[in-house]
Amino acid sequence: MAYDITLIPGDGIGPEITDATLQVLQATRLPFAWDRQLGGTAAVVATGDPLPEATLASIRRTHLALKGPLTTPVGGGFRSINVALRQAFELYANVRPARTIVPGGRFDGIDIVLVRENLEGLYIGQERWVERDGDPHGQAESVAVVTRSGSERVIRYAFDYAGKHGRKNVTVVHKANILKHTSGLFLEVGREIAREYQGRVSMNELIVDNCAMQLVLRPEQFDVIVTTNLFGDILSDEIAGLVGGLGLAPGGNIGAHAAIFEAVHGSAPDIAGLGVANPSALILAAAMMLDHVGETDAADRVRRAIVATIVADRVRTRDLGGTASTKEFGDAVARRVA
Numbered sequence: 604m605a606y607d608i609t610l611i612p613g614d615g616i617g618p619e620i621t622d623a624t625l626q627v628l629q630a631t632r633l634p635f636a637w638d639r640q641l642g643g644t645a646a647v648v649a650t651g652d653p654l655p656e657a658t659l660a661s662i663r664r665t666h667l668a669l670k671g672p673l674t675t676p677v678g679g680g681f682r683s684i685n686v687a688l689r690q691a692f693e694l695y696a697n698v699r700p701a702r703t704i705v706p707g708g709r710f711d712g713i714d715i716v717l718v719r720e721n722l723e724g725l726y727i728g729q730e731r732w733v734e735r736d737g738d739p740h741g742q743a744e745s746v747a748v749v750t751r752s753g754s755e756r757v758i759r760y761a762f763d764y765a766g767k768h769g770r771k772n773v774t775v776v777h778k779a780n781i782l783k784h785t786s787g788l789f790l791e792v793g794r795e796i797a798r799e800y801q802g803r804v805s806m807n808e809l810i811v812d813n814c815a816m817q818l819v820l821r822p823e824q825f826d827v828i829v830t831t832n833l834f835g836d837i838l839s840d841e842i843a844g845l846v847g848g849l850g851l852a853p854g855g856n857i858g859a860h861a862a863i864f865e866a867v868h869g870s871a872p873d874i875a876g877l878g879v880a881n882p883s884a885l886i887l888a889a890a891m892m893l894d895h896v897g898e899t900d901a902a903d904r905v906r907r908a909i910v911a912t913i914v915a916d917r918v919r920t921r922d923l924g925g926t927a928s929t930k931e932f933g934d935a936v937a938r939r940v941a
């Protein structure tokens with residue numbers, strides 16, 4: 604039986620890095636049945652809608668998607684496609700692994716997985732203007748909502764992930780000293796769930812500003828990190844920066860009804876069509892997807908092939924100081940996988 608997966612090549616460099624990724628996946632010899640669907644600008648051109656119903660229906664059927672970057676059209680009242688997908692499939696956990704690939708950089712030996720709560724917190728869009736000093740825009744307010752059930756499922760996912768991937772520790776990142784309710788609840792739930800995992804996965808707590816500093820001072824101390832939406836947004840980019848930037852950063856969006864894997868970067872319009880984009884982030888996202896469906900051996904092979912191609916074979920795209928094209932890099936990784 605083949606893995607039924609929705610494939611959204613996306614915009615800009617999306618189709619180029621998707622081709623390279625498919626070639627690498629083919630080299631694993633696992634059976635895949637791809638359901639190609641439109642999203643972003645490509646979908647607007649074809650259907651007038653950046654997130655067509657057919658794409659949503661496909662993910663509802665497969666529960667699994669590999670997605671290239673989507674350009675959210677500016678103006679015209681289009682909603683953000685990524686936000687719409689998040690809401691449609693209750694994608695509550697955003698998972699971002701970051702591992703040192705190119706050695707000898709400023710930060711060696713980093714192997715961190717950040718799990719960010721993705722539906723709650725300050726990002727729920729409850730904002731308003733309040734009149735102050737006669738100015739209708741004199742005051743701005745944003746509401747943060749943290750729920751016990753929402754915290755439970757994302758923190759449980761982080762501990763489960765740690766258990767399944769042979770990881771030892773989960774750091775719960777918070778600001779409960781100031782945000783006593785929202786961050787306090789998240790921390791309280793973290794302590795409860797940690798008790799269930801005692802003896803298997805340890806837990807420690809860290810205040811977010813200290814975490815930001817520790818990540819730069821001693822990143823190798825971190826294993827799995829779990830935190831609320833806003834803190835996770837900021838820390839996940841910090842972590843991507845530690846290990847060489849956007850071209851190497853994959854992400855997974857885990858939901859109650861589906862899981863969607865993608866590169867962290869966008870559609871890179873400045874280099875689209877030139878054939879020079881680094882497909883590593885999407886290939887690594889595909890490896891996360893293989894992990895997710897239980898194909899951990901194939902996932903490890905793909906990750907090792909990326910490292911071998913970049914480090915041992917010294918085949919690198921332009922963003923990593925090399926001269927390889929997207930296709931040449933994809934070919935080299937696929938050869939290593941086969």
Ligand code: NAI
Nearest residue numbers: 672673674675849850867868869870871873874880881922
């Ligand atoms: P971007 O991530 O597309 O590009 C930022 C810089 O990084 C550019 O200089 C680009 O050339 C470079 N870069 C990105 N990925 C690369 C790769 N694989 N290889 C080599 N270089 C790479 O961010 P930007 O320019 O802010 O956004 C462009 C479009 O992408 C926007 O429409 C934005 O909304 C969308 N976007 C979509 C995302 C998604 O679908 N998940 C995530 C982020 C942005």
Ligand code: MG
Nearest residue numbers: 836837839840
């Ligand atoms: Mg962000």
